[in-house]
Amino acid sequence: KEREKGVLRYHRTFEPLIEDRPEFSLDISRKVVFGYTITYGCIQLAAYLGLKEIYLLGVDFNYNSSNSNSQNHFVKNYLSKTEVKSKNMNGFFQKESLLAYEAAEEASRQNGFRIYNATRGGKLEVFERVNFDKLF
Numbered sequence: 413k414e415r416e417k418g419v420l421r422y423h424r425t426f427e428p429l430i431e432d433r434p435e436f437s438l439d440i441s442r443k444v445v446f447g448y449t450i451t452y453g454c455i456q457l458a459a460y461l462g463l464k465e466i467y468l469l470g471v472d473f474n475y476n477s478s479n480s481n482s483q484n485h486f487v488k489n490y491l492s493k494t495e496v497k498s499k500n501m502n503g504f505f506q507k508e509s510l511l512a513y514e515a516a517e518e519a520s521r522q523n524g525f526r527i528y529n530a531t532r533g534g535k536l537e538v539f540e541r542v543n544f545d546k547l548f
Contacts, residue, residue, distance in 0.1 A: 447512025
């Protein structure tokens with residue numbers, strides 16, 4: 413494809429999951445593995461950059477099961493009511509995202525970096541919790 417000035421592209425792989433955790437890429441110059449959440453790609457980037465401690469902020473992982481999208485995203489009307497119904501976006505890939513977070517946690521322990529959840533509240537319990545107010 414034609415390159416756009418000032419745009420960096422990367423190779424993202426999409427490997428559909430059923431019961432398995434996705435691969436975790438330590439070398440994003442080769443690929444970034446899709447984990448059904450943008451946070452998974454960001455964690456791979458942070459690991460590639462050599463961060464030894466990665467802190468997640470505002471990852472509540474809390475989905476409303478109703479047909480209202482208003483409580484499932486920090487931006488009001490992120491999806492229209494039609495999109496929510498047609499794409500079944502409530503709880504969108506929650507199971508698959510959880511598998512990705514578990515893969516990231518395992519990769520962090522095996523490769524000498526740590527991921528901490530500094531979110532106030534929320535339901536993501538894969539990563540060790542730390543108190544946001546004590547970080548700074």
